[in-house]
Amino acid sequence: MAIVDGIHRLTYAQLYKMACIVADRLCKLGISPGDRVAMLLPNSPQAVALIYGTWLAGGVIVPLNPQARGQEVCTLAQHAGARIMVCEPDYRDLDTVSEAAGTSNTMVLMIADLMSAGDTVIPAPAALNADDLAMLLYTSGTTGHPKAVMLSHGNISTNVAAIIDYLELTHEDRVLSVLPFNYSYGSSVLHTHLAVGATIVLEKNLVFPRAIAETMVRERVTGFPGVPSTFALLLSRVDLAEMELDSLRYVTQAGAAMSTTLVDRLRKALPQAQIFIMYGQTEATARLSYVPPDRLGDKPGSAGIPVSGVEIEIRDQQHRTLKPYDTGEVWVRGPNVMQGYWHDAPATQAVLVDGWLKTGDIGYQDDEGFLFLVGRRSDIIKTGAHRVHPGEIEEVIAGLTGVSEVAVAGLNDELLGQTIAAWVVPEPGREISVEGIKARCRDMLASYKIPKQVQIVSTLPRTASGKLRRFELSSPKPATSTKEVH
Numbered sequence: 001m002a003i004v005d006g007i008h009r010l011t012y013a014q015l016y017k018m019a020c021i022v023a024d025r026l027c028k029l030g031i032s033p034g035d036r037v038a039m040l041l042p043n044s045p046q047a048v049a050l051i052y053g054t055w056l057a058g059g060v061i062v063p064l065n066p067q068a069r070g071q072e073v074c075t076l077a078q079h080a081g082a083r084i085m086v087c088e089p090d091y092r093d094l095d096t097v098s099e100a101a102g103t104s105n106t107m108v109l110m111i112a113d114l115m116s117a118g119d120t121v122i123p124a125p126a127a128l129n130a131d132d133l134a135m136l137l138y139t140s141g142t143t144g145h146p147k148a149v150m151l152s153h154g155n156i157s158t159n160v161a162a163i164i165d166y167l168e169l170t171h172e173d174r175v176l177s178v179l180p181f182n183y184s185y186g187s188s189v190l191h192t193h194l195a196v197g198a199t200i201v202l203e204k205n206l207v208f209p210r211a212i213a214e215t216m217v218r219e220r221v222t223g224f225p226g227v228p229s230t231f232a233l234l235l236s237r238v239d240l241a242e243m244e245l246d247s248l249r250y251v252t253q254a255g256a257a258m259s260t261t262l263v264d265r266l267r268k269a270l271p272q273a274q275i276f277i278m279y280g281q282t283e284a285t286a287r288l289s290y291v292p293p294d295r296l297g298d299k300p301g302s303a304g305i306p307v308s309g310v311e312i313e314i315r316d317q318q319h320r321t322l323k324p325y326d327t328g329e330v331w332v333r334g335p336n337v338m339q340g341y342w343h344d345a346p347a348t349q350a351v352l353v354d355g356w357l358k359t360g361d362i363g364y365q366d367d368e369g370f371l372f373l374v375g376r377r378s379d380i381i382k383t384g385a386h387r388v389h390p391g392e393i394e395e396v397i398a399g400l401t402g403v404s405e406v407a408v409a410g411l412n413d414e415l416l417g418q419t420i421a422a423w424v425v426p427e428p429g430r431e432i433s434v435e436g437i438k439a440r441c442r443d444m445l446a447s448y449k450i451p452k453q454v455q456i457v458s459t460l461p462r463t464a465s466g467k468l469r470r471f472e473l474s475s476p477k478p479a480t481s482t483k484e485v486h
Contacts, residue, residue: 002194003045004201004219010045012197015052018045018115022053025114029107031083033058033126036136038082038106040073040091042066043181043202046111048190050086051181055134055153058126062136062148063182070096080136080148080342082106086114130154136342137184139282148342149282156191159285159336162307163192166290167223167250167276171197174247175223176216178203178230183463185254188286189225206230209237213245220247227255229462231266232404236427240269254278254287256467257373257391259398259406260300267296279303279371283357285336288312289371301395303363303371310334312371314364319353322364327374330361362389379470381410383418386448390470393451396444397422397437402430407460408451409473422451423473425460432456 003010010018026037037054039061041047054061062080064073070093077085078100084107087094094108101108128134134156136148163169175193177200179186193200201219203212213234216224226234231253234240251266251273258277267275274293280286289312291304306312313321314328322328337357340348351358362380363373375389382388390408397406405425410418426432434454441450461472 001199003048004199005045006202008045015045015049018049019052019056021115022049023056025116026054026057026059026084029084031057031059033128034060034133035084036060036062036080036082038062038064038077038080038085039182040064040066040085040087040097041111042088042204043177043186045202046115047181048194049115050111051190055128056125058128060133060136062138063180063187064138065180065182066091069093070100073097074100076138076148077101077106078104084109086111128153130157131339133339135187137187137282138182147344147347150339150342151285152339155285155336155338158309158334159188159287159307160191160195162309162336163188163287164196165308166292167192167252169193169196169198169223173198173222173249174201174219175199175225176201176203176212176219176221177225178206178212179225179227184280184282184286185225185227193223206233209234213238213240213243216248217244221245222247222249223252224248224250225252225254227467228253228258228262229405229460231258232262232425235262235265235269236404245270246272248273250274250276252276252278254280257303259395261395261399261403263296263300277302277304279373281357281359283338283351283359284310284332284334285338287336288332288334288359291370295370299370301372302366303373305369305371306332306334310336312365312369313356324367325364327362327364330359330363330371330373331356332359333357379409381408381418381420383410383413383420383448384416388420388449393420393422393441393445393449396441397424400432400437400440402427402432404428405460407468407470407473409470411453411474419452420449421453421455421473423455423457423460425457 001009002012002015037059039050051061062082064076086109089110098108131152133150134153135151137151139147177189179189181187181190277291278287279289287307288310289304289306291302311333313331315321315331316328333356360376361373362375363371365371375391379390380387393408394406404427407423411421413419437454461469
C-alpha cells in the first residue's frame with residue numbers, strides 16, 4: 001500500500017497510473033522539460049500524483065501553500081514563471097487566482113480535470129540528469145521574505161538516501177504525516193518513504209490530536225514526524241502512555257529547536273520508540289544532521305552529527321574554521337545543497353561560497369563533532385552592550401511546570417536598542433504566573449537576560465510547517481494575549 005487517506009487506499013500500481021495520467025495530460029498541454037507547474041493542493045493522493053507526474057513529464061514542481069491567500073499565490077506563481085497552476089475548486093481565492101492568470105501566461109486547472117480518464121498513453125519518463133531542476137521550494141518566510149530554493153533531482157535523491165540510511169526505513173514502515181508537502185520536512189517524508197515502498201498515512205492537520213493518536217493505533221503506524229509544536233500539542237491533549245502504540249518504532253523532530261524538557265517528556269511518553277532529533281534547512285533539501293537516539297541522554301540540546309555526505313564546519317566572520325566549543329556561524333557542504341535561489345543572484349551569492357552554504361545559524365561543535373545551535377544570527381537580541389540568544393532564555397522558561405511553548409524576541413527600545421520579551425503558552429487547564437516566570441529567570445539567568453516583558457498567550461505565530469515566525473512577535477501587533485506585564 002502506498003497511500004492511506006481516510007477511507008481511500010492506493011496501491012503503488014494505482015499511484016503510478018495516476019502519475020502517468022498527469023504526465024500524459026501535461027505533455028498534451030505543451031509542458032516541456034524545465035517548465036514549472038505550480039501545485040496549490042492540500043496533502044492528498046492527487047497531490048502526490050501531480051508531483052511525480054510532473055517529473056515524469058520533465059517538468060519542475062512548485063508546491064505552494066494551499067492556505068495562502070490569492071494575492072500571495074499569484075505573486076509566487078508569477079515569480080516562478082509557472083506555465084500551469086493546479087488547484088481544487090474549493091480554494092477560497094480561486095476567482096482572484098483565475099483573474100490574475102488571465103493577464104499572465106499561467107493556465108489554471110482543476111486537479112479533477114487533470115486526472116480525468118481518457119486515452120492515456122503511458123509516457124516514457126523524461127530523460128533527466130542529476131543536475132536538472134526538480135523543484136522550486138519556497139522558504140517558509142520566518143524572516144518575512146520568502147525565496148524560491150532551487151533543488152535538483154540529485155539534491156533530492158542524495159538527501160533521500162541519507163535519511164533512509166539513518167532511519168533504517170524499509171517497505172514495512174508505515175508513517176503518519178501531517179506535514180505539508182510544500183515544506184521541505186513534509187516533502188522529505190513523502191519521498192523517503194515512497195522510495196523504500198513504505199506506506200504513508202495522510203492526515204490534514206492536528207486540530208483533533210486524539211483522533212491523530214487513534215489513527216496511529218488503528219493503522220499500526222511505525223513512524224511519526226513532527227515539529228516541536230506538534231509534540232507539545234499531543235502531549236498536552238493526549239495521554240500517549242494509555243494508547244496502544246507498540247508498533248511505533250521511530251519519531252522524528254525537525255523544523256525548529258525543541259527544548260530538552262519537551263524531549264524528555266516525549267521520551268517518557270513513548271519509551272518504545274526511537275526519538276530522532278534532527279536539523280536541516282530548505283536550502284539543503286531537508287536534512288543536515290541528526291542525533292542518534294542512543295546519544296540523546298548524554299548530548300542534551302544537540303542537533304547531532306552530519307548525515308551521510310554532509311560536512312559541517314563552524315566559522316567566524318572572516319570565514320576561518322573555529323575550534324571545538326568556539327561559537328560561530330554554521331557552514332555546510334554536500335550534494336544536498338541547493339543550486340541557488342530562483343532569479344536572485346545577490347541572495348545566492350550571499351549564502352553560497354566556494355561550494356559551502358552559510359546557514360545563518362549560530363552554534364558550535366563539541367570534541368566529538370556533535371553540533372549545538374544557539375540561535376539564528378538574525379534572531380540575536382542586542383540589548384545595551386550585550387548580545388543575547390533567545391534560545392537560552394526559552395530553554396529556562398520551558399523547564400517551568402505548566403509551560404507548553406515559549407518564544408523570546410527583542411522589542412525596539414530607544415535607550416537599550418532592544419529589550420527582551422517572552423511569550424508563553426500554558427498547558428491546557430494550567431495557570432502560569434508572570435511573576436513565577438520572572439522569578440525562574442532571575443534564579444537561572446544573568447540580570448540582563450531577564451525578560452522585561454512577559455505575555456501569557458494562547459498561541460504563537462507559526463508557519464504552516466510549524467516554524468516560529470519570530471519577526472511577528474517583534475512587530476506592533478504581537479501574538480494574541482491574555483495577560484501582559486511590563
